[in-house]
Amino acid sequence: MDKIDPEEYEKRVARITSLFSDIVKHSETQSLTRCPYKNKDDRCTASFGCRYKSPIKSDESLPQCDSDDLLDYRSAWDTHPESYEKMRQQLQETNLNPDDPRITSAGTVSTVHKTLPAKVGKTLFDYADDFQLSVPSSCGRMGQCHECIIEITEGMESLCPKAETEAFLSESFRLACQSSVQHSDKNICFSVLSRSPQILTATQTATLDRDPTVIRKGNDVYYQDELIDQFRGGIFGLAIDLGTSTIVMELVNLQSCEAIYTCSFENPQRFGGSDVMNRISYDAGPFRGKLHRVLINTLNDKIFHIAEQTQIDRRMIYEIVLVGNPTMRDLFFNLDVQSIGQRPYKSSMEHAFLEGKRTTTAITSLTRKLRLAVNKNARVFGAPIIASHVGGDIVADLVTLDLAVQTGTVMLVDVGTNTEVVLKSGNRMVTASCPAGPAFEGGLVTFGMPGYEGAIESITYQEDQLTYQTIGDVKPTGICGSGLIDLLATLRRSEQMTPMGVFADKAQAFTVVPEPRITLSREDASHLAQAKAANYCGQYILMRSLGVTPESIDKLYLAGGFANYVDPESAIAIGFLAPVDTERIIKVGNSASQGAKELLLSQKKRQDIEKVIAQIEHIELETTADFFEIFVDGCQFKPMQFV
Amino acid sequence: MVELTDIQNTSLRQEITEYVEKVNERQHLIQLYSKARPDLQDIAAAIVAGDHETVDRLTEKALQEEIQALEVMDDGLIAGMALVGIKFRENFIFVPEVLACARAMKAGMKHIEPILSASGIKPVGKVIMGTVKGDLHDIGKNLCIMMLRGAGFEVIDLGVDTSSDDFIDAVEEYEAPIVGMSALLTTTMPNMGKTIEAFIDADLRDDVKFMVGGAPVTPAFADDMGADAYGDSAVECVDIAKRFVATADS
Numbered sequence: 001m002d003k004i005d006p007e008e009y010e011k012r013v014a015r016i017t018s019l020f021s022d023i024v025k026h027s028e029t030q031s032l033t034r035c036p037y038k039n040k041d042d043r044c045t046a047s048f049g050c051r052y053k054s055p056i057k058s059d060e061s062l063p064q065c066d067s068d069d070l071l072d073y074r075s076a077w078d079t080h081p082e083s084y085e086k087m088r089q090q091l092q093e094t095n096l097n098p099d100d101p102r103i104t105s106a107g108t109v110s111t112v113h114k115t116l117p118a119k120v121g122k123t124l125f126d127y128a129d130d131f132q133l134s135v136p137s138s139c140g141r142m143g144q145c146h147e148c149i150i151e152i153t154e155g156m157e158s159l160c161p162k163a164e165t166e167a168f169l170s171e172s173f174r175l176a177c178q179s180s181v182q183h184s185d186k187n188i189c190f191s192v193l194s195r196s197p198q199i200l201t202a203t204q205t206a207t208l209d210r211d212p213t214v215i216r217k218g219n220d221v222y223y224q225d226e227l228i229d230q231f232r233g234g235i236f237g238l239a240i241d242l243g244t245s246t247i248v249m250e251l252v253n254l255q256s257c258e259a260i261y262t263c264s265f266e267n268p269q270r271f272g273g274s275d276v277m278n279r280i281s282y283d284a285g286p287f288r289g290k291l292h293r294v295l296i297n298t299l300n301d302k303i304f305h306i307a308e309q310t311q312i313d314r315r316m317i318y319e320i321v322l323v324g325n326p327t328m329r330d331l332f333f334n335l336d337v338q339s340i341g342q343r344p345y346k347s348s349m350e351h352a353f354l355e356g357k358r359t360t361t362a363i364t365s366l367t368r369k370l371r372l373a374v375n376k377n378a379r380v381f382g383a384p385i386i387a388s389h390v391g392g393d394i395v396a397d398l399v400t401l402d403l404a405v406q407t408g409t410v411m412l413v414d415v416g417t418n419t420e421v422v423l424k425s426g427n428r429m430v431t432a433s434c435p436a437g438p439a440f441e442g443g444l445v446t447f448g449m450p451g452y453e454g455a456i457e458s459i460t461y462q463e464d465q466l467t468y469q470t471i472g473d474v475k476p477t478g479i480c481g482s483g484l485i486d487l488l489a490t491l492r493r494s495e496q497m498t499p500m501g502v503f504a505d506k507a508q509a510f511t512v513v514p515e516p517r518i519t520l521s522r523e524d525a526s527h528l529a530q531a532k533a534a535n536y537c538g539q540y541i542l543m544r545s546l547g548v549t550p551e552s553i554d555k556l557y558l559a560g561g562f563a564n565y566v567d568p569e570s571a572i573a574i575g576f577l578a579p580v581d582t583e584r585i586i587k588v589g590n591s592a593s594q595g596a597k598e599l600l601l602s603q604k605k606r607q608d609i610e611k612v613i614a615q616i617e618h619i620e621l622e623t624t625a626d627f628f629e630i631f632v633d634g635c636q637f638k639p640m641q642f643v
Numbered sequence: 644m645v646e647l648t649d650i651q652n653t654s655l656r657q658e659i660t661e662y663v664e665k666v667n668e669r670q671h672l673i674q675l676y677s678k679a680r681p682d683l684q685d686i687a688a689a690i691v692a693g694d695h696e697t698v699d700r701l702t703e704k705a706l707q708e709e710i711q712a713l714e715v716m717d718d719g720l721i722a723g724m725a726l727v728g729i730k731f732r733e734n735f736i737f738v739p740e741v742l743a744c745a746r747a748m749k750a751g752m753k754h755i756e757p758i759l760s761a762s763g764i765k766p767v768g769k770v771i772m773g774t775v776k777g778d779l780h781d782i783g784k785n786l787c788i789m790m791l792r793g794a795g796f797e798v799i800d801l802g803v804d805t806s807s808d809d810f811i812d813a814v815e816e817y818e819a820p821i822v823g824m825s826a827l828l829t830t831t832m833p834n835m836g837k838t839i840e841a842f843i844d845a846d847l848r849d850d851v852k853f854m855v856g857g858a859p860v861t862p863a864f865a866d867d868m869g870a871d872a873y874g875d876s877a878v879e880c881v882d883i884a885k886r887f888v889a890t891a892d893s
Contacts, residue, residue: 003758
């Protein structure tokens with residue numbers, strides 16, 4: 001046997017160390033949701049007691065783990081959880097000198113409607129507890145899971161500096177568990193991300209074809225032809241509408257085909273930007289993968305929440321159907337989204353499909369690979385996209401509206417952070433995507449806000465008096481999308497604003513509400529004009545491409561986010577919507593969510609919609625020759641003109 | 644171009660088919676396994692299966708047949724561990740399985756160690772590892788041991804529920820200069836302090852360096868107990884041990 005060369009041996013040692021390092025890192029993540037003593041057959045290898053250990057049967061060597069992983073498994077071990085907390089508190093308190101004069105503070109820490117005195121050393125997570133705000137965390141507040149993202153609206157300088165683990169957060173975002181009060185003489189304000197926005201959950205109740213992928217045969221559970229589990233008492237699926245600003249999740253019973261539970265919440269990726277292009281840029285930076293990780297963590301948190309609320313075992317969830325625009329969908333699947341941000345603005349899946357490497361743009365994957373907290377053999381189906389930025393959510397709209405079989409001229413306008421339009425006339429279908437931006441969802445407008453409590457949602461002018469209604473009928477704090485549209489229309493009708501957004505008397509701002517002061521500035525109007533112009537261009541250019549006039553449109557479906565609350569007359573008056581007879585305008589609420597459910601329950605619909613997608617032509621707005629002129633026209637607050 | 648069928652070991656072929664989905668990883672493993680001798684393929688398969696007895700037997704046999712030690716490591720032990728890493732990352736297997744595979748790797752390395760000595764390659768250092776008295780949690784400790792051995796340390800594992808006397812006896816018997824202690828319960832954490840005091844009483848404190856870890860342990864606590872270092876992960880554990888060795892040599 002020859003001697004071993006020490007240098008050569010060192011290389012092997014380095015290789016082994018690298019392999020093991022990856023393993024150790026992954027084990028840290030895996031053990032956030034699964035006890036590390038539990039082996040692949042769900043048996044317990046621990047030598048200490050745990051309340052989930054079943055007694056050993058004579059023919060077995062290891063006890064079964066009866067945990068459904070709903071609880072933090074550490075609390076089930078023979079340990080003393082109270083002593084953990086005591087120890088942690090003690091260590092925190094010993095860092096603080098009780099004679100420190102900064103302790104009696106002049107400053108406060110507050111969130112919406114709640115305030116407490118500022119105390120040096122106390123974390124914002126502690127304050128959230130005191131305020132009874134629900135903030136998710138699955139790492140015991142150690143800064144690892146990154147689920148407790150909060151937004152600091154005032155007093156960032158009074159908090160301790162950002163920890164290394166917070167490096168991925170920009171500007172006004174922090175982790176609640178890592179941000180503690182450092183200077184208590186000034187005020188600090190923060191807001192927790194998931195509030196309870198007035199978001200639409202599906203409203204249509206069409207009869208559904210039933211042909212799900214997961215079925216029960218006797219005591220077995222099958223995914224198509226594959227045996228994946230023993231029947232546990234139920235078969236469920238999740239339909240997720242992954243919007244840029246808002247996510248809706250529905251739990252569906254796949255045996256009875258009924259939706260059982262619905263929840264909607266803010267998309268947690270806002271720290272990476274409020275629109276798709278910003279998030280793509282963020283993902284190109286040093287924190288690639290962060291948007292994906294944060295999203296998965298939040299979805300898992302909601303899955304746990306749903307399971308708790310419905311008392312349903314998470315392991316009975318066997319399929320997830322996900323609809324969303326290409327960027328949102330690809331971030332979910334942890335794919336590289338950079339190609340969507342650059343000409344020709346296509347996702348990697350679309351490129352592969354066009355090159356013949358894939359037969360569909362739909363993605364089917366094991367949930368296990370994405371570390372989703374459902375049955376370990378469950379699948380996730382990412383609905384196919386149409387083209388470029390027009391994605392699975394529009395596909396879902398088409399599924400539920402059955403647009404393809406409708407006769408006459410039909411237009412679908414799905415309004416959101418991005419607006420998509422689909423127009424069918426004769427046997428041609430065209431589509432375009434308009435990056436409206438966040439102006440109508442609360443971004444960029446001084447007093448703009450999403451559809452939360454306190455938002456002005458409608459405005460009318462009666463006898464020279466401006467009257468408004470707020471969500472929740474409380475004192476107004478801002479104006480949401482539908483309110484902004486009403487406001488602009490009202491200002492135009494009463495001639496207090498020109499189509500170019502100039503106020504009467506050349507004022508810099510228009511006062512909507514004098515007390516508390518809510519105004520609309522010229523700059524706000526300008527942002528809204530541009531957002532509206534995007535919507536305008538999409539509809540105008542598609543209509544022109546098929547030679548369709550507003551009078552010839554038989555039905556206009558208005559879908560998405562705040563669309564259900566929009567007043568069509570106001571929308572038409574300012575050029576936000578094409579001037580179609582209001583009796584032909586049908587509001588369909590969150591049809592994407594409904595479509596996701598239908599795809600979940602029917603494999604045939606998944607196949608059928610592919611044929612429809614194949615017929616749709618995508619029109620790229622920017623390459624239209626006179627796009628700029630149309631956009632400029634579209635910026636004016638007046639109805640669309642078709643010559 | 645090599646194909647899956649060029650791999651002679653059937654179990655490896657099955658594993659790749661069932662568990663390796665990324666095309667580039669599949670290709671890499673197919674290349675790796677197909678060009679290895681069948682005897683070494685069998686070792687890799689046994690590593691993946693976590694079968695330490697087979698790895699033991701086959702490694703001994705391969706070395707007796709004069710196959711070079713580095714080749715046995717590359718194509719047998721490390722090749723197997725690479726697949727284990729992939730399966731773990733994709734959540735097909737979990738920590739208990741990984742530890743079984745690491746144990747199998749240790750069984751193979753046992754036969755390579757004499758050759759390392761003969762080549763003048765010594766262990767980087769010697770470490771005694773144990774979970775303190777009254778505490779039965781061992782996964783963190785086991786992952787640290789896996790990393791230490793992988794990095795070239797000789798590790799004596801005292802297991803769980805280790806008393807101060809057990810630590811002292813081990814240090815004396817093996818003449819080990821590094822002791823690593825783990826605790827997962829706040830009620831057993833103080834035993835770390837007790838052990839260090841026992842070493843002071845036995846006049847052995849200056850002969851060893853203590854590193855401690857475990858979920859409830861903090862740097863402040865480690866300091867209060869009189870430990871020399873605190874590590875919050877298995878990876879850091881190796882860095883600390885290396886630091887101890889470096890300062891001892893200087």
